[in-house]
Amino acid sequence: xxxxxxxxxxxxxxxxxxxxxxxxxxxxxxxxxxxxxxxxxxxxxxxxxxxxxxxxxxxxxxxxxxxxxxxxxxxxxxxxxxxxxxxxxxxxxxxxxxxxxxxxxxxx
Amino acid sequence: xxxxxxxxxxxxxxxxxxxxxxxxxxxxxxxxxxxxxxxxxxxxxxxxxxxxxxxxxxxxxxxxxxxxxxxxxxxxxxxxxxxxxxxxxxxxxxxxxxxxxxxxxxxxxxxxxxxxxxxxx
Numbered sequence: 253x254x255x256x257x258x259x260x261x262x263x264x265x266x267x268x269x270x271x272x273x274x275x276x277x278x279x280x281x282x283x284x285x286x287x288x289x290x291x292x293x294x295x296x297x298x299x300x301x302x303x304x305x306x307x308x309x310x311x312x313x314x315x316x317x318x319x320x321x322x323x324x325x326x327x328x329x330x331x332x333x334x335x336x337x338x339x340x341x342x343x344x345x346x347x348x349x350x351x352x353x354x355x356x357x358x359x360x
Numbered sequence: 361x362x363x364x365x366x367x368x369x370x371x372x373x374x375x376x377x378x379x380x381x382x383x384x385x386x387x388x389x390x391x392x393x394x395x396x397x398x399x400x401x402x403x404x405x406x407x408x409x410x411x412x413x414x415x416x417x418x419x420x421x422x423x424x425x426x427x428x429x430x431x432x433x434x435x436x437x438x439x440x441x442x443x444x445x446x447x448x449x450x451x452x453x454x455x456x457x458x459x460x461x462x463x464x465x466x467x468x469x470x471x472x473x474x475x476x477x478x479x480x481x
Contacts, residue, residue, distance in 0.1 A: 285467045287405075294455055294474050295397075295405065300467035338405050342466035346459070347419045349395065349407035349466075 254278050256339055256352035263358040264329045272324045272355045274339030284322035284339040286315055289354075295338065299324060326357070334359045362386040364394075364456050364472035371478045372446050379442035380475045382456030387470075389437035390414045393459040395468055396430060396441050400452040410459060411439060446479045453477075 256276040264270035274284050283302055287295040297306050299315035312327045326333055339352040367381040382394065396408040409420040413434045420430070432439045439456055453476045457468035 283465055285465075287468075289405075294471040295457075295468075296471070297467060297469050300469070301462060301465045306469060336404075340405075340407075344464070346393070346410070346461065346466050348421070349410070351405045351407060354404040 254341075254343070254348065254350045256284070256341060256350050258337075258339060258352040258355045260353065261356045261358065263360055264326070265360050266331065267328055269325065269327045270329055270357065272326075272337050272357065274322045274324075274352045275320055276341065276350070276352075277320055278341050278343070278350065279317065279322050280320045282341060283317055284315070284341050284352075286313075286322075286324045287338045287340065288333075288335045289338065290335045298337075329357075329359050331359050333357060362458070362470050364458060364470055366454075366456060366472040366475045369476040369478070371480070373481055374448055374479055375445050376479075377442070377444050378446055378477065379440050380454060380477070382439045382441075382472050384437045384439075384458070387458075390434050394432065394439040395457045395459050396428075396439075397455045397457060398424075398452050399455065399474075405455075408441070408454075413437075413439070446477075448479050448481075451477060451479045 286299040289295045303315040314325045336354045338354045390413045393410045395410040398406045408424040409430045411418045411430045413432045429442045453474045456472040458470040
């Protein structure tokens with residue numbers, strides 16, 4: 253199955269650490285990409301490949317993978333991190349992209 | 361600066377046709393595939409398809425095959441998404457994005473600003 257499953261909502265206290273997960277058979281032995289989308293904005297690439305961050309993305313964002321689960325960890329969450337987070341995975345030939353349903357992160 | 365600039369918001373009636381655009385600048389437009397992504401109001405991201413500007417090789421999501429047409433005009437560094445007969449359910453924001461490949465994985469590193477399409481009678 254190419255489906256990716258995310259928790260709909262997660263909350264974290266300001267300055268604390270939170271993990272957002274993404275489960276799917278296609279993630280076994282593969283890496284997910286992670287995107288952040290703030291309200292009214294286009295998605296922004298946060299993590300790609302094996303825990304790689306584009307230039308300008310704070311190092312408090314990190315990615316990992318174990319079995320069929322990919323995780324995005326936010327270490328020391330800030331108010332500006334309140335957003336929707338999407339995982340995604342391209343098949344090996346680049347012919348099919350699947351997005352997770354998204355996780356809404358609330359920073360308390 | 362690498363940019364993808366999308367055309368402005370559109371309002372159409374059911375049954376009408378529409379073509380929206382995504383113009384690249386600041387990079388070699390023909391070197392990267394361009395993807396289209398739909399986001400219905402209050403919902404998540406859905407991949408629609410991807411096109412290679414050099415030869416217009418196109419791959420569609422099974423969910424969108426036959427529902428839309430993705431095309432490109434490399435002479436003006438612009439990709440297009442079009443509908444021949446819109447439905448109310450096509451009301452959404454549509455994003456284009458540049459796809460890159462590094463080693464064995466793909467990712468979309470530059471996104472357009474989005475085009476909101478409203479279909480209403």
